[in-house]
Amino acid sequence: MTIIYYNGEFRDDQVTLDYNDRGYQFGDGIYEVVRVYDGRLFTAREHFERLVRSAGEILITAPKTVDEYIEICEQLIEKNQLADGNIYIQVTRGVAVRNHAFPEHAEPVTLMYTYEAGRPLKGMQDGVKVITAEDIRWLRCDIKSLNLLGNVLNKEKAVRAGAVEAVQIRDGVVTEGASSNVYIIKDGTIYTHPANNLILNGITRQVIKECAEELLIPFHEETFGPDELLAADEVFISSTTLEVTPVVQVDEKVIGGPGPVARKLQQAFDEKIQTGR
Template structure:
């Protein structure tokens, strides 16, 4: 398998990162995960724009343009002959003696590789069980940084509880999942937390909001309480790798009928149609 390391394609075994890389020691960096369908990077422009924005937010100056990076990533997919899967992209601040502070002008280390994705068909069709947990993360959740320790801890807790995801609650209000955005449906209105420093403004989330508008589905970007979540008619989550998944049980309690709801199914279909439209192969 080829990987992209600082603009060069090489074998994975040839790729080496210094022990004092700040991403390795401090989580000092940013990343993106992009879905590949039919050999195409879905919503590539949006992902790369967010990658550059996240880097800028923490003071990393990337030594290439968005267009140059897109071209290199397309070359990586071609080299690995990926038709369906995912692409992981990461930039760290670079290598420096281990101190919290750093000198300006470090050379960022940029890595990308492709990986297989197993589509969660059963979960998408039948729904999943989730738990809720306190949102104790830092207050810049809008930056897609490498600092995911709390997300990992809570995702593992959900896994050990035989749940697909954990929905996070901050000051009584639903923010997002450990690796997903959250939506609640009440009386045919879709609610989701507004884009702010308290959530990551997911690329799939942005796509869904546009599809809500296009299909005339009522929606509000509004923080809801945990009680409102538990009493919703439908709940679903979204992410790049999971797409749209119905949530049928939260903390052991059925949501709505305990089965995927009709509006959730319509949202799923709308997203699949959009994916097919955006990534259809030209014959």
């Protein structure tokens, strides 16, 4: 039996969700996914700082502090004897009779649970295929909102094409994947979309930036288009669950690889995991 955290309590996973929860009816809430390696949280503080920010951006006051969220995670790891996996956290605006406008009196509803998951070793080793797709999402992709329909539809398109990810393109610019950040390497320099309202500033992206700085690999937060994507020396994607995953094919174009820069970053990232950063 899995022990979950629901609205202030640790309990079994047979909770009753209220059908008037605004997360359910409007996607009115935010979430995070935090990685656990060998029973230890990885970059949890950064994830919960982002959770508090996402909540604030949609005018929800996060019910707990960063330290309190971390403490609940530690307890969930312990209660579920989790070694390798993830912790999912979501906070919705709360329960109220259906009306688009914010309810006057609603308490945020928090759900946190763990699930087992191994590292994505095969994709990291061999590289993966991606497709390109139009970025049809809203203009606040910096908020980790529960509204994921644009992401879900593009991810499904990728899966149906036998690919792992959809690289999204808005107005001729590569933004990010449906659930990952996207990078190209040209002449030894890494390029990735700037952290603005059009992408989620991935925590893994921030760790990769740190690794690149330590390895003295130039890291440019600059936009690039689909032509540059196809002409890149290397392409890779990153996320909490994908880590540094090299891309070996974009649509019909075989890029080849995994390349040397992705390999160096994988190694540096692995050291961060081992040392707990």
